[in-house]
Amino acid sequence: ELGIERRFVPESCPRAVRPGDFVRYHYLGAFPDGTRFDSSYDRGSTFNVFVGKGQLIAGMDQALVGMCVNERRFVKIPPKLAYGSEGVPGVIPPDAVLHFDVLLIDLWNSEDEVQVQTYFKPEKCPRTVQVSDFVRYHYNGTFLDGTLFDSSHNRMQTYDTYVGIGWLIPGMDQGLLGMCVGEKRIITIPPFLAYGEDGDGKEIPGQASLVFDVVLLDLHNPKDGIAIENQLVPESCERRSQTGDFLRYHYNGTLLDGTLFDSSYSRNRTYDTYVGKGYVIAGMDEGLLGVCTGERRRIIIPPHLGYGEEGRGKIPGSAVLVFDIHVVDFHNPSDSVSITVHYKPSNCTVLSKRGDYLKYHYNASLLDGTLLDSTHSLGKTYNIVLGSGQVVLGMDMGLQDMCVGERRTVVIPPHLGYGEDGVEGEVPGSAVLVFDIELLELVSGLPEGYMFVWNGEVSPNLFEEIDQNHDGEVLLEEFSEYIRTQVETGKGKLAPGFDFEKIVKNMFTNQDRDGNGKVTAEEFKLKDQEAKEEHDEL
Numbered sequence: 440e441l442g443i444e445r446r447f448v449p450e451s452c453p454r455a456v457r458p459g460d461f462v463r464y465h466y467l468g469a470f471p472d473g474t475r476f477d478s479s480y481d482r483g484s485t486f487n488v489f490v491g492k493g494q495l496i497a498g499m500d501q502a503l504v505g506m507c508v509n510e511r512r513f514v515k516i517p518p519k520l521a522y523g524s525e526g527v528p529g530v531i532p533p534d535a536v537l538h539f540d541v542l543l544i545d546l547w548n549s550e551d552e553v554q555v556q557t558y559f560k561p562e563k564c565p566r567t568v569q570v571s572d573f574v575r576y577h578y579n580g581t582f583l584d585g586t587l588f589d590s591s592h593n594r595m596q597t598y599d600t601y602v603g604i605g606w607l608i609p610g611m612d613q614g615l616l617g618m619c620v621g622e623k624r625i626i627t628i629p630p631f632l633a634y635g636e637d638g639d640g641k642e643i644p645g646q647a648s649l650v651f652d653v654v655l656l657d658l659h660n661p662k663d664g665i666a667i668e669n670q671l672v673p674e675s676c677e678r679r680s681q682t683g684d685f686l687r688y689h690y691n692g693t694l695l696d697g698t699l700f701d702s703s704y705s706r707n708r709t710y711d712t713y714v715g716k717g718y719v720i721a722g723m724d725e726g727l728l729g730v731c732t733g734e735r736r737r738i739i740i741p742p743h744l745g746y747g748e749e750g751r752g753k754i755p756g757s758a759v760l761v762f763d764i765h766v767v768d769f770h771n772p773s774d775s776v777s778i779t780v781h782y783k784p785s786n787c788t789v790l791s792k793r794g795d796y797l798k799y800h801y802n803a804s805l806l807d808g809t810l811l812d813s814t815h816s817l818g819k820t821y822n823i824v825l826g827s828g829q830v831v832l833g834m835d836m837g838l839q840d841m842c843v844g845e846r847r848t849v850v851i852p853p854h855l856g857y858g859e860d861g862v863e864g865e866v867p868g869s870a871v872l873v874f875d876i877e878l879l880e881l882v883s884g885l886p887e888g889y890m891f892v893w894n895g896e897v898s899p900n901l902f903e904e905i906d907q908n909h910d911g912e913v914l915l916e917e918f919s920e921y922i923r924t925q926v927e928t929g930k931g932k933l934a935p936g937f938d939f940e941k942i943v944k945n946m947f948t949n950q951d952r953d954g955n956g957k958v959t960a961e962e963f964k965l966k967d968q969e970a971k972e973e974h975d976e977l
Contacts, residue, residue, distance in 0.1 A: 441498050442515030452507035456546055458491025462503060463545035463646060469538045476530055476537075485544050487646045496521050499539065506543045508583045514539040545583045547629040547648050553613045554627040564619035568658055570603030573742075574615060575657035575757060581650045583627075588642040597656055599757050608633045611651065618655045620695050626651045656696045659741040659759045665722045668737040670763070676731035682715030685853075686727055686769040687869060693761045695739075700753040709767050711869045720745050723762065730766045732806050738762045768806035768871045770852040776836045777850040787842035793826030794884025796935035797838060799876055806850075806871040820879055824936035831856050834874065841878045849874045882935040890934045890942050891922065902963045913958040918950075919943045 456462055463485040468477035479486045488494045490503050498516030506512060518524065518534045526533040568574055575597040580589040591598050600606045602615050610628030618624065628649045630636070638645040680686060687709040692701040703710045712718045714727045722740030730736065740760040742748070750756040791797060798820040803812040814821050823829040825838055833851030841847065851872040853859065861868035885892050898904055905921045906913050922943050925931035933942055950958045 440517065441501055441520055443502055444513040445510065446513055447509075447511040449507055449509045452510070454507070454546060456490055456503050456506045456543070457548075458500075458504060460490050460546055460548050461487070461646065462490055462506075462543060463487045463644075464503070465542045465544060467540040469540075471536050471538060484644065498537070502539070502541070503543070506541075506546075508543050508546050509585070510543050512539075512541045514541060543584075545646070545648050549631070551629040553610045553629075553632060555614055555624055556627075557622060557624040559621075559623040561619055561621040564622070566619070566658060568602055568615050568618045568655070569660070570616070572602050572658055572660050573600070573757060574602055574618075574655060575599045575755070576615070576653050576655045578654075579652045581652070583648045583650060597755065608649075610649070614651065615653070615655070618653075618658075620655055620658050621697075623652070623654045626653060657694065657757070657759050661741075661743060663741040663743075665726050665741070665744060666739040667726060668739070669734070670737060671733075671735040673731050673733040676734070679729045679731055680714055680727060680766075680769050681771075682728065684714050684769045684771050685711070685869060686714055686730075687711045687767045687867070688727070688764050689767060690762050690764045693763075694754075695759040695761060709867065714769075720760075722760070726762070727764070727766075730764075730769075732766055732768050733808075734766045736764055738764060770871050772852075772854060774852040774854075776833045776852075776855060778837055779848045779850075780845065781848065782844075782846040784842060784844040787845065789842060789881060789883070791825055791838055791841045791878065791881055792884070793839075794887060794934065795825045796822070796882035796884060797825055797841075797878060798822045798880035799838070799878045801877075802875045804873045804875075805867070806873060811866060811872070822936065824884065824934070827936075831872075833872070837874065838876070838878075841876075843878055843881050846875070846877045849876060884936075885932065885934045890937070890946055891931055893925075893931050895930060897965065901965075902960050911959060913950075913963070914956070915944065915947050918947045918958065922946070 465479045465485055466477075467475060467480065469475045491500055493500070495503075496516065498514065498520030501520070502512065502514040502516070516537045516539065518536065521537045522531050522533075522535065524533045526535055531537070577591045577597055578589075579587060579592065581587050603612050605612070607615075608628065610632035611626065613632070614624070614626030614628065628651070630646045630648060633649045634643050634645070634647065636645045638647060643649070689703045689709055690701075691699065691704065693699050715724055717724065719727075720740065722744030723738065725744070726736075726738035726740065738761070740762070742757045742759060745758065745760045746754050746756075748756045750758060754760065800814045800820055801812075802810065802815065804810050823838075826835055828835075830838075831851065833855030834849065836855065837847070837849030837851065851874070853861075853869045853871060856872045857866045857868075857870070859868045861870055866872070902913070903909070905917060907917055907921075919940070922931065922933075923939070926933055933939065947958065950963055952962045
């Protein structure tokens with residue numbers, strides 16, 4: 440009788456051999472005395488055959504039924520179920536009992552289809568693989584017995600391909616359909632949907648079933664545009680970005696599977712760029728249009744609008760990019776100062792002008808509300824001479840035509856503020872500034888070009904009055920003492936907001952025309968006399 444001894448049976452046996460199945464197995468053939476007459480191992484290839492179709496000796500046809508892949512059986516076949524009384528001349532004598540040590544490697548049926556087993560699927564699956572999509576995935580490729588023949592993980596590079604257009608074996612084309620990014624599945628492919636009778640000529644033998652353990656990392660279609668998901672839009676959005684605007688924004692950049700490749704937060708600095716001018720990848724140029732200051736949005740960019748087939752740095756080729764952005768501020772190079780008046784006294788008759796001395800309180804912030812500075816916290820006002828260059832140009836403009844008690848908000852674009860460089864440790868480069876201002880005091884300045892004016896008639900003997908020792912020369916000390924006296928007695932007025940010594944020295948230097956440290960009567964001239972001489976020359 441046929442003898443079968445099951446020497447090893449795997450714990451998992453999802454499928455057993457049935458008549459009509461095709462099998463691949465290794466074997467050792469020997470006589471009862473141990474003499475070997477044949478071995479598939481010696482030939483370096485499995486024995487491949489249909490079961491139950493008369494292609495094997497009857498005993499082997501029966502012995503293989505019910506076997507699992509990786510099962511090992513010891514089979515004793517009597518002559519009547521082997522080669523009978525005739526034997527095989529030169530190999531198997533008549534009436535020989537045959538012993539076979541069989542290991543089943545592979546098993547399939549011509550009616551099999553691709554089998555898909557999903558063992559992990561993300562909770563969110565907004566999109567699945569369709570025909571003509573381009574995918575990036577990792578895989579381990581094994582035979583049905585678990586032998587590894589290939590792995591993208593070992594190469595540390597994804598497999599990138601179109602699906603459903605014939606770039607893959609038919610079984611993989613089918614097995615990838617319907618997958619989500621992040622999904623993990625096992626795809627089992629019979630040989631007639633894989634490499635068929637001939638194999639691939641390398642690692643994969645003919646008639647081999649293939650098992651692929653796949654994780655999908657990326658998915659897009661060449662027809663895709665960018666996708667925008669609004670995560671937070673401020674209730675108040677007075678202005679949206681347009682082509683030509685300059686934006687400052689923070690971002691986290693990830694691949695579609697969540698792998699982080701870049702972050703402005705890690706550098707503690709915004710990314711600053713023009714929009715719609717080609718300074719960034721095409722998808723980001725498009726995705727940054729129409730945003731508000733303070734807005735948070737997700738921009739999903741297909742590779743043909745990102746870094747293409749080549750990739751860049753940590754970004755692999757053909758990768759879909761996901762940017763989570765937070766818009767900090769934006770402006771246009773054509774912007775001027777924006778002024779919003781919140782309160783203006785009814786008796787507003789005196790307005791600030793160039794040369795006036797102003798005392799005011801302010802809170803300074805960025806466009807996203809980040810506080811930069813405040814005079815309130817210092818407990819003292821900020822004091823300047825308007826139009827003298829003591830503040831940024833935008834502030835000089837924003838303080839014009841203001842009356843005491845007025846409160847206004849002044850928004851200053853960077854080209855009228857601190858420019859591209861900003862102030863290290865205080866004001867970021869290219870930042871829009873917002874000042875909430877209250878004017879507390881205004882001292883009218885002098886006419887433009889004057890540092891000192893008389894409140895009354897000018898003495899016709901002015902030089903003699905200044906030259907107290909009557910030596911025909913005026914020194915800086917004499918000049919300074921005389922001017923101080925005129926101011927203290929109310930006969931003259933200095934430009935407010937400047938240092939007395941500096942103003943007097945500047946006035947003296949203007950009179951000391953030969954630069955010898957002394958002013959003579961010939962050098963001494965009042966401002967209106969200088970203007971008359973210039974007019975006469977003209």
